[in-house]
Each structure stands twice: as structure tokens, then as C-alpha cells.
Amino acid sequence: xxxxxxxxxxxxxxxxxxxxxxxxxxxxxxxxxxxxxxxxxxxxxxxxxxxxxxxxxxxxxxxxxxxxxxxxxxxxxxxxxxxxxxxxxxxxxxxxxxxxxxxxxxxxxxxxxxxxxxxxxxxxxxxxxxxxxxxxxxxxxxxxxxxxxxxxxxxxxxxxxxxxxxxxxxxxxxxxxxxxxxxxxxxxxxxxxxxxxxxxxxxxxxxxxxxxxxxxxxxxxxxxxxxxxxxxxxxxxxxxxxxxxxxxxxxxxxx
Numbered sequence: 100x101x102x103x104x105x106x107x108x109x110x111x112x113x114x115x116x117x118x119x120x121x122x123x124x125x126x127x128x129x130x131x132x133x134x135x136x137x138x139x140x141x142x143x144x145x146x147x148x149x150x151x152x153x154x155x156x157x158x159x160x161x162x163x164x165x166x167x168x169x170x171x172x173x174x175x176x177x178x179x180x181x182x183x184x185x186x187x188x189x190x191x192x193x194x195x196x197x198x199x200x201x202x203x204x205x206x207x208x209x210x211x212x213x214x215x216x217x218x219x220x221x222x223x224x225x226x227x228x229x230x231x232x233x234x235x236x237x238x239x240x241x242x243x244x245x246x247x248x249x250x251x252x253x254x255x256x257x258x259x260x261x262x263x264x265x266x267x268x269x270x271x272x273x274x275x276x277x278x279x280x281x282x283x284x285x286x287x288x289x290x291x292x293x294x295x296x297x298x299x300x301x302x303x304x305x306x307x308x309x310x311x312x313x314x315x316x317x318x319x320x321x322x323x324x325x326x327x328x329x330x331x332x333x334x335x336x337x338x339x340x341x342x343x344x345x346x347x348x349x350x351x352x353x354x
Contacts, residue, residue: 138171139207139208139209139348140171140173140203140204140207140208140209141166141167141170141171141172141173141208141209141210141211141349142172142173142174142175142176142199142202142203142208142209142210142211143163143166143167143170143172143174143175143176143211143213144176144195144196144199144210144211144212144213145159145160145162145163145166145175145176145177145178145212145213145214145215146159146177146178146179146187146191146192146195146212146213146214146215147159147160147178147179147180147187147215147216148179148180148187148214148215148216148224148225148226148227148235149180149215149216149217149225149226149227150179150180150181150182150183150184150185150187150227150228150229151182151227151290152288152289152290153181153290153291154287154288154289154290154291154292154293154294154295155179155180155215155216155288156179156180156181157292157293157294158215158257158293158294158295158298158302159177159178159179159187159213159215160177160179161293161294161298161302161303162213162215162255162257162298162302163175163176163177163213165302165303165306165307166211166213166302166306169306169307169351169352170211170349170350170351170352171352172211174199174202176195176199178191178192178195180226180227180228180229181228181229182229183229184228184229184230184231185228185229186228187226187228188226188228188231188233189226189233189235189239192235192243193243193246196210196212196243196244196246196247197243197246197247199247200247200248200249203249205247205248205249205250206250207250207251208249208251209249209251209252209253209345209348209349210244210247210249210251210252210253211252211253211255211349212244212252212253212254212255213254213255213257214235214240214254214255214256214257214258215256215257215258215295215298216257216258217258217259217288218256218258218259218260218261218263218279218284218285219234219259219260220259220260220263220281220282221260221263221281222234222236223235223236223237223239223240223263223264224240224256224258224261237263237264237266237267237268238267240264240267240268241267241268244268244273250272251272251344251345251348252272252273252274252345253273253274253275253276253312253342253345253349254268254273254274254275254276255276255277255301256275256276256277256278257277257278257285257295257297257298257301258277258278258279258285259278259279259283259284259285259335260279260280260281260282260283260284261277261278261279261285261338262277262279262280262281262282262283262336262338263281264277265277265281265338265340265341268341269340269341269342270341271341271342271343271344272341272342272344272345273341273342273345274312274339274340274341274342274345274346274349275338275339275340275341275342276301276312276316276337276338276339277337277338277339278295278296278297278298278301278323278335278337279297279335279336279337279338280335280336280337280338283333283334283335283336284335285297285323285335285337286327286330286332286335287299296323296326296327296335297319297323297335297337300318300319300322300323300326301315301316301319301323301337304318304319304322305317305318305319305322306319309351310350310351311346311349311350311351312342312346312349313339313346316337316339319337320337323335323337324336
């Protein structure tokens with residue numbers, strides 16, 4: 100029995116198509132497997148916003164180093180202002196966040212943002228870079244973070260009245276830690292100091308010991324309250340909100 104040439108040609112073309120489809124599927128599966136095996140990146144962005152006192156420069160720098168050493172940092176970006184000026188402005192923060200987002204897998208990787216400054220009740224964070232004086236309100240910071248498109252985020256704000264940022268920022272995919280609630284100041288903003296009270300308790304002490312961010316917060320909350328009461332201050336009442344999907348991702352890397 101002779102097979103028609105047309106049938107043979109059609110069969111050959113069909114075989115070629117099937118092989119091509121199989122190769123495409125295999126390539127996709129290999130890519131997905133490699134993506135799943137790739138370690139999750141944690142980008143650390145830390146800004147010292149108030150240039151009139153170097154405690155904020157010191158805290159932004161020290162906090163970034165500790166977070167990167169505990170959770171990994173790729174990349175790590177630190178900016179701060181001084182009495183003469185600096186790039187840690189509202190525009191500088193927005194530019195840095197968007198540029199950092201371009202280096203991340205927006206669905207998989209994590210952004211860890213640290214902001215340290217003076218806070219103003221019901222207004223936001225003070226930004227002072229030489230002659231530049233600005234106010235960063237919760238809605239503006241929220242808009243910047245939304246524009247990054249990054250799903251998983253952790254934000255630590257070391258400032259008076261910083262709890263006012265929680266209603267705008269905190270959600271299941273964004274963990275927000277603040278040095279105080281919305282109605283109380285925090286303490287330790289002396290020029291020449293290495294840390295504020297909260298920064299020292301949270302970053303310099305608790306985060307070096309704890310295995311996760313919530314554990315560090317719980318320890319820091321106790322340490323800050325004990326110090327404030329001992330020195331005669333009304334407790335600042337640090338806050339942690341949101342981040343249910345983020346919490347499992349922020350576990351200390353043991354070396």
C-alpha cells in the first residue's frame with residue numbers, strides 16, 4: 100500500500116509543530132523552576148530626612164547595615180541630609196524608590212524602607228536639607244510606594260507621631276512599624292547621638308537578637324517603654340500593623 104506524498108508532508112509538518120510546542124513548554128517549565136529556586140531579594144532603602152541633627156544620618160546608616168546583615172540586602176541604598184544639604188528630599192525618595200523597584204521582581208521580592216526624622220502631629224515627616232524644607236505626609240508616601248508596584252513591603256518610621264502613617268500604609272502586603280502612635284512623641288533626637296530611643300531598641304538591640312521582625316518589635320516595645328518611664332517620659336507607644344503576607348518572608352538569615 101502506497102502512502103500519498105501529501106499525507107507524508109502533512110504528517111511531517113504536524114510533527115514539527117508538536118516538537119516546537121513541546122520545546123516551548125519545556126523552556127517555560129525550566130524558567131519557572133529557576134525562578135522558584137532563585138532566592139528572594141530584599142532591597143533596603145534608608146533615608147535620614149532631617150539634616151539639622153546628625154542622629155538621623157547615623158540612624159539611617161546604622162539601621163540599613165543591620166537590616167541588610169539580618170535579612171540580606173540587594174541593593175542597599177542610604178541617603179541622608181546634613182546642615183549643608185543632601186539628596187534625601189521628597190523628590191529624591193520617590194526617584195530612589197522607583198529606581199529600586201526596577202531592579203526587583205515586583206511580585207516576589209521585598210522592599211524594606213526605613214525613614215528617620217522629626218515628625219509633626221497630624222502632618223507627617225519633616226524634611227530638611229540645607230535651605231530645602233519640606234513636609235512628607237502619609238498620603239504622599241503612600242502614593243510613592245503604590246507607584247513602585249512592589250507587592251511585599253516593610254516600612255519602619257522612626258519619628259514622633261509616626262503612627263499617623265498606619266491608616267494610609269498598612270495592609271496585608273505592607274508591614275508598618277512606627278516609633279510612636281499618632282498622638283505621642285518619641286525621644287532621643289539629640290545631635291551627636293548614634294540612635295534615637297526607638298532606633299536603638301529596635302535596630303541596634305532587638306533586631307540583632309530576634310529571628311523575625313515581629314519578635315524584634317515586641318522586644319523593642321518593652322525596651323522603649325522601660326527607658327521612657329525610667330527617664331520620666333510619657334510612653335511613645337510604638338506600633339506595628341499590617342504585613343500578614345510579609346511576616347513569613349522576613350526571617351533572619353542564619354550564617
